[in-house]
Amino acid sequence: MDTYITQEVTKERALLVGISSLPQLTRSVAEEYLNELELLADTAGAEVVSRVIQERKQKDPAWFLGRGKVEEMEHLIKGGLIDIVIFDDDLSPVQARNLERVFGCKVLDRTELILQIFATRAQSAQAKMQVELAQLEYLLPRLTRLWTHLSKQKGGIGTKGPGETQIETDRRLVRKRISFLKKKLRDVALQHATQTKERGEIPRVALVGYTNAGKSTLMNRLCPNTGAYAEDRLFATLDTKTRRLQLKINKVVLLSDTVGFIRKLPHRLVESFRSTLDEVLQADFLLHVIDSSHEGFEEQIRIVTETLQEIGVEHTNIINVFNKVDAVEDKEALRSLRQKYPEALFVSAKRGINLGVLKDAIGDYISRDYRLRTLRTHISNYKLIGYLYDHTEVIGKKYVDEDVILKYRAHYRNLKQIDARIAAVEKESSHVA
Structure with missing residues (x-):
């Protein structure tokens, strides 16, 4: 008997964090905002297990929240119930770095979460480049978070540490990639403009x-x-x-x-x-x-x-x-x-x-952008008559002797092309006559 082992993909357990600042942002509105953040977290593949809202007049420049609330959350997170903390507002590089050090887990802000969702949802080459560009521009001022494992010597002449050297190297690479992506996207936009012109x-x-x-x-x-x-x-x-x-x-x-x-x-x-x-x-x-x-x-x-x-x-x-x-x-x-x-x-x-x-x-x-026109032409000009039926909305037809009078509507953008076709047929008819 064959035995099959199935491995379930475990979702990351998320803690959502928001701020209520009276009178502009009431607690009920802050709760509604966290509801949307929970949908974003679910879209990204996380399971929300807890939520925190703190009432503050101003955001702490170092911690975003109050120091007491951060310590309270630290006990909850280090209890093993939380894998990731998601803030409903943007965090500064300093705030994100400080919170990650205290919590010992991943810390994301709203922008980073949306960028990750876009990265997983992007299908076309253009969308992937657009998302990568946004991610790199977001990442550039936060590169120090990625190199905390490298040693940094104390300041002084000739004592630049290898960590700082690596950061500067990486910044140059990121800037170079950003310039490349911007150029590629400009080329794609130009190609797209050419294709849309071909739509008529x-x-x-x-x-x-x-x-x-x-x-x-x-x-x-x-x-x-x-x-x-x-x-x-x-x-x-x-x-x-x-x-x-x-x-x-x-x-x-x-x-x-x-x-x-x-x-x-x-x-x-x-x-x-x-x-x-x-x-x-x-x-x-x-x-x-x-x-x-x-x-x-x-x-x-x-x-x-x-x-x-x-x-x-x-x-x-x-x-x-x-x-x-x-x-x-x-x-x-x-x-x-x-x-x-x-x-x-x-x-x-x-x-x-x-x-x-x-x-x-x-x-x-x-x-509103359609114009009403009338054309009288000989019934032998069947190609022109057929052209009008194919390219305009013919709303009336009347025969007078050997002529046919057509009333038609056409978009104003197409009138120049239609008038040119009519003029060419009439010129050809006059030469035949």
Whole structure:
């Protein structure tokens, strides 16, 4: 009889730490922030076993928390129940170094945790380079933490220790790698710009929103066979995916699903993913997907708006799409939400509720950029007539003697190409005549 030994992957046991500073940050809000941090920790593969919130007016420059709270946590950690401590705020290199020495375990801040999640989620070469760049820029001022095992001699002329020498060497290597990655990402951005030009002048729509608001699920519903990865976890997808969304005959838009935003999204990540977020900058308008079932959806709306401003999105061509309406148990609250946001759309991507209304709204929105034209041509110009049927929305046809009069709508970006085709056919017809 064969015996199979299975080894379970044990999760790291995490302690979450936050600060409540009245009156700006109440304890209830701090608890809500730790709930999100717990989701991040779960996404990273940790099991949260304990949480600590300390009320402080100011963060201690050496310890982040008060010295007494640090000693209290030290006893808990050294009891063997904790493998990793995760702070909901950014730690300075000094704070992180001091805490690691006292706790004797790994200490992460929010930025480092998000960077690690992005590193495990990145699939494409571009996303991997973007994450590596953000990690190295984060790591550069913290390199001393990595070389504490090397000896350091006391100061004095000619007494520079090997530890310091190694740190300087490593800093040069990191800076060199950062420069290399920035150049590669500029090349990728240039290549991406060339590829997007080849898409023609099709209107573009980008899905934006807080992470886990349901953007990928919505895209899969609107564009069947899209294959956009969707999971009930934060940052389920990092790579921008673009698909064609057919609205009506010859009325098509390119729909892009982008990386989700989050509270305190590290600035380095925003900078690194700027080329990925170009889809947002180049979009004709945005669909802001909002999780209507989340208690803090209004703060999430604010965070997304601020992040869009940070990457340079200035236009106001945004449709608010409240998703997950099926998960809202309080129907009175949902009615109040509709009254507060009368221009918004309310859908459920999971259950397919009101998706037809959403597609119609997208069609109506891009119709603003369509122009109405009329063409009278001889019925023998069947190639030109067929071209208009293939590339425009023909809304009327009338025969007069041996001519046909076509009324059609086309996006203003395509008119130059269409007019050139008509002029070429008319010139050819005049020569034949």
